[in-house]
Amino acid sequence: MNKTKIVAVTKELPEYCRRTKDIIPYVGLWLQGQEERFRRKVVKIFEGAAVDKRYGIMPIEEVFLSTSFEEKNAVYASESKKLGTAVLEKALTKANWAPRSLDYIITVSCTGIMVPSLDAYLINALDLRQDIVRLPVTEMGCAAGVSGLIYAHNFLKSNPDKRIALVSVESPTATFQQNDYSMANMVSAAIFGDGAACVLLSSEEGAIGPRIIGEEMYHFKDATHLMGFDLTNHGLKMILDPVVPETIAQHFPDIVHPFLEKFGSSISRVDHLIFHPGGKKIVQTVEELFGKLGKDINDTRAVLKLYGNMSSATVLYVLERFLEKDIQHGEQGLILSFGPGFSAQRVLLEW
Numbered sequence: 001m002n003k004t005k006i007v008a009v010t011k012e013l014p015e016y017c018r019r020t021k022d023i024i025p026y027v028g029l030w031l032q033g034q035e036e037r038f039r040r041k042v043v044k045i046f047e048g049a050a051v052d053k054r055y056g057i058m059p060i061e062e063v064f065l066s067t068s069f070e071e072k073n074a075v076y077a078s079e080s081k082k083l084g085t086a087v088l089e090k091a092l093t094k095a096n097w098a099p100r101s102l103d104y105i106i107t108v109s110c111t112g113i114m115v116p117s118l119d120a121y122l123i124n125a126l127d128l129r130q131d132i133v134r135l136p137v138t139e140m141g142c143a144a145g146v147s148g149l150i151y152a153h154n155f156l157k158s159n160p161d162k163r164i165a166l167v168s169v170e171s172p173t174a175t176f177q178q179n180d181y182s183m184a185n186m187v188s189a190a191i192f193g194d195g196a197a198c199v200l201l202s203s204e205e206g207a208i209g210p211r212i213i214g215e216e217m218y219h220f221k222d223a224t225h226l227m228g229f230d231l232t233n234h235g236l237k238m239i240l241d242p243v244v245p246e247t248i249a250q251h252f253p254d255i256v257h258p259f260l261e262k263f264g265s266s267i268s269r270v271d272h273l274i275f276h277p278g279g280k281k282i283v284q285t286v287e288e289l290f291g292k293l294g295k296d297i298n299d300t301r302a303v304l305k306l307y308g309n310m311s312s313a314t315v316l317y318v319l320e321r322f323l324e325k326d327i328q329h330g331e332q333g334l335i336l337s338f339g340p341g342f343s344a345q346r347v348l349l350e351w
Contacts, residue, residue, distance in 0.1 A: 012087035054193025054308035076112030143339025144312035193308030197316035214263035276337035277304035
């Protein structure tokens with residue numbers, strides 16, 4: 001039997017916070033030279049994004065300043081170290097684990113570039129063991145939080161009595177392109193926010209928490225153009241195809257049912273949906289599909305509203321909400337996220 005347990009989940013938010021209604025005047029200033037009709041359309045996108053507020057690694061004034069890729073990436077790197085250290089410390093305290101008890105560290109991010117990766121800095125900051133195994137997960141976008149859970153489970157399945165920390169730190173704010181007036185940039189500016197999360201997992205005999213029953217990735221063929229970043233001289237430029245929600249809808253039965261069947265479950269047995277809030281349209285699409293199956297994704301909608309889409313960290317914020325609930329023994333949860341590739345990552349939990 002798989003022994004991987006999710007022991008603790010914590011989150012950490014950057015110091016700057018702004019409500020969408022307070023961001024809109026800055027959007028107006030930014031788009032001053034654009035056509036009136038276009039400006040109104042962009043404001044409507046912000047107003048209808050189902051995001052009430054979001055957090056950022058820099059003040060709102062600085063987001064709309066014309067700064068170089070180098071300058072924005074420097075802020076991303078320094079703030080990632082702070083957020084990563086804080087969220088990992090918080091998780092270790094919550095689980096009552098000593099930093100040196102960690103055997104493996106996985107870090108997840110796609111919104112900036114750091115070499116060495118964040119995990120190297122966390123080893124120094126928290127005085128982790130010198131023989132700890134490092135795995136940085138990059139370039140997987142919104143799906144990477146669940147990818148990290150999958151990699152952790154694969155390690156723990158074959159290694160009893162081990163402990164893993166999965167740390168996700170994302171700052172989509174640092175990727176905002178001031179001179180990109182594409183719809184992809186408008187939509188991403190309207191839905192994304194910054195944040196960090198940490199998940200502690202264990203294959204120890206006495207570990208307490210929901211157990212991972214199974215995990216699997218699903219890769220859409222010939223869909224690399226749907227989502228991602230182009231690396232330009234100005235930084236990471238968002239690629240976001242409007243057909244993403246309908247593509248998910250087309251593949252949905254193949255993503256959900258065979259996976260659950262493989263691990264002896266079915267949608268009627270799944271009590272909790274832990275779904276990544278990619279954006280309002282994706283949430284509506286998946287809500288409709290799950291609604292027909294008698295399920296709700298209220299926690300997903302709540303996380304989008306409170307924090308926006310923080311790329312890979314967002315689904316872990318949804319997961320944290322479930323770990324704080326009083327869930328009965330034997331109940332199941334399905335974690336699901338989508339990201340560049342195009343990919344769907346799935347994890348099945350049992351309490």
